[in-house]
Amino acid sequence: MTTPSPLLDLHRDHPDASLLEYGPDGSDIHVVEHLASLEFEYAALRKGCALFDHAQRGTLSITGDDRLAFLNNMVTQKVIDLAPGEHRSSFWLNRKGRIVADLRLCHFEDRTLVDLDATAADEAARSLTEYVITEDVEISVITDRVHRLSLHGPTAPELLALATGAEVSIEPGHAAELTIGQSPVLAERVDWLGEPGFELSLAPGDAGAVWSRLLEIGRPPELDTETGERAGEATETQRAIRLRPVGWHAINIARIEAGSPLFNLDFGPNNLPAETGLLRERVDFKKGCYLGQEVVARMDALGKPKQSLVALLLESERLTASNPEPAMPVTGGQVLDPADPVAAIVGAVTSATLSPMLGTVPIAFAMVKTDFAEPGRALLVNAEGRQVEAVVQPRLRFWPASPEPGQA
Numbered sequence: 001m002t003t004p005s006p007l008l009d010l011h012r013d014h015p016d017a018s019l020l021e022y023g024p025d026g027s028d029i030h031v032v033e034h035l036a037s038l039e040f041e042y043a044a045l046r047k048g049c050a051l052f053d054h055a056q057r058g059t060l061s062i063t064g065d066d067r068l069a070f071l072n073n074m075v076t077q078k079v080i081d082l083a084p085g086e087h088r089s090s091f092w093l094n095r096k097g098r099i100v101a102d103l104r105l106c107h108f109e110d111r112t113l114v115d116l117d118a119t120a121a122d123e124a125a126r127s128l129t130e131y132v133i134t135e136d137v138e139i140s141v142i143t144d145r146v147h148r149l150s151l152h153g154p155t156a157p158e159l160l161a162l163a164t165g166a167e168v169s170i171e172p173g174h175a176a177e178l179t180i181g182q183s184p185v186l187a188e189r190v191d192w193l194g195e196p197g198f199e200l201s202l203a204p205g206d207a208g209a210v211w212s213r214l215l216e217i218g219r220p221p222e223l224d225t226e227t228g229e230r231a232g233e234a235t236e237t238q239r240a241i242r243l244r245p246v247g248w249h250a251i252n253i254a255r256i257e258a259g260s261p262l263f264n265l266d267f268g269p270n271n272l273p274a275e276t277g278l279l280r281e282r283v284d285f286k287k288g289c290y291l292g293q294e295v296v297a298r299m300d301a302l303g304k305p306k307q308s309l310v311a312l313l314l315e316s317e318r319l320t321a322s323n324p325e326p327a328m329p330v331t332g333g334q335v336l337d338p339a340d341p342v343a344a345i346v347g348a349v350t351s352a353t354l355s356p357m358l359g360t361v362p363i364a365f366a367m368v369k370t371d372f373a374e375p376g377r378a379l380l381v382n383a384e385g386r387q388v389e390a391v392v393q394p395r396l397r398f399w400p401a402s403p404e405p406g407q408a
Helices: 008-013 038-047 067-072 118-129 156-164 204-218 236-241 248-257 293-302
Strands: 018-022 029-034 049-053 057-063 087-093 099-107 112-117 138-141 147-152 175-180 183-189 197-202 243-245 307-313 334-336 345-355 361-369 378-383 386-392
Touching: 008 029, 029 049, 029 248, 038 049, 038 243, 038 248, 049 204, 049 248, 057 067, 057 118, 067 112, 087 118, 099 118, 099 183, 112 118, 112 197, 118 138, 147 156, 147 204, 147 248, 156 175, 156 197, 156 204, 156 236, 175 204, 183 204, 197 204, 204 236, 204 243, 248 345, 248 361, 307 345, 345 378, 361 378, 361 386
Parallel strands: 049 243
Antiparallel strands: 018 029, 049 147, 057 112, 057 138, 087 099, 099 112, 147 197, 175 183, 183 197, 307 361, 307 386, 334 345, 334 378, 345 361, 378 386
16 A cells, blocks of 8 residues: 655645656655755755655554564564664565565564555565464554655754754664654654664654744755845754755665665565675574575575675766766666676666766666676676776775775
8 A cells, every 4th residue: 555645735836846656557656856956955965954755665563562573583684672762674575585575673662663665565564464373463554644754964963853842862773752843753863875864754644744844944045046046034043954855866866875775776576685785784694583584594605696786886987077978877777797798798787876975976786696796896887878887896885985884
């Protein structure tokens, strides 16, 4: 069950908004592509604060006294020791070890909430429920009752504190139940764009009020592009926060730079955990049994899967005065072996962008045969009718340069 964003009419009324359909036909999900200049939106994310309507996310609610023990026996990550207010990411697999859903489980005294791709919610709930026998566990899809907003950027913690009227100190991997205006909000600290980030869960009926309140506090008056004048004088707080509502295009650039592949974009239901680049983040090899564990363990013992998600840097296509139009790979673009570029297709691009933080150079994720996935390997990528050299990077993360613990 997927539902449209409660902010959809607001976005449609925006004079500069562009919307994208997300998911299969009939999913009824529209994601904002952009609301203004991409340069302004991306700059807000890296230098101030960006507010995104995360309409493509779904939510499960899992209740019952046995829920953590049940989930610990089902998913790839150890969750039995989750304390209230903690969250952890994991895969839910089928018996063959293929990924049914990429999950973030957030635990509370009375329930465990699961964030996942909205299009995977129904199947994840159905397949998990099949394994509930005598346990006190109830699994429900509540996507129609929970909407997600994302707040990311260096000033995001300050804005959240101002919006809630309370001191907010949420470390990565933790969550807090807050109030913005009259609206209860669950804030989970998830730095998946390389900046301090908060995924905000709230009732759909409160989305408009929370969206407006955040903009009221943190967004300077809009600049008229024709006159070069602002609609009013910015407050000191607005000048400090520099909040801007942004679209998926800016979010996508930042998440590729930060090495954050996504289910249904960079990997999917046909993939094994070892192929995603997220194995060490999503799988605990010391915990007990879980569905699909035998396949995961066997693959780990063998040392490598048939294919792997890698990060590619296309240094030769850096934007310069002498190269004003870099050749950009696109999703599905072929990755080739330079030794046999006519016949040897070794993979395909899953996501690509120009990276501002690396000096405007094309970067990409690609699923390639593991024999061609070692760091430093030179490959060729089909990009705008040309074969362009790309080099496999040592990890998925391009920026910041120093990886977080456990970051691929």
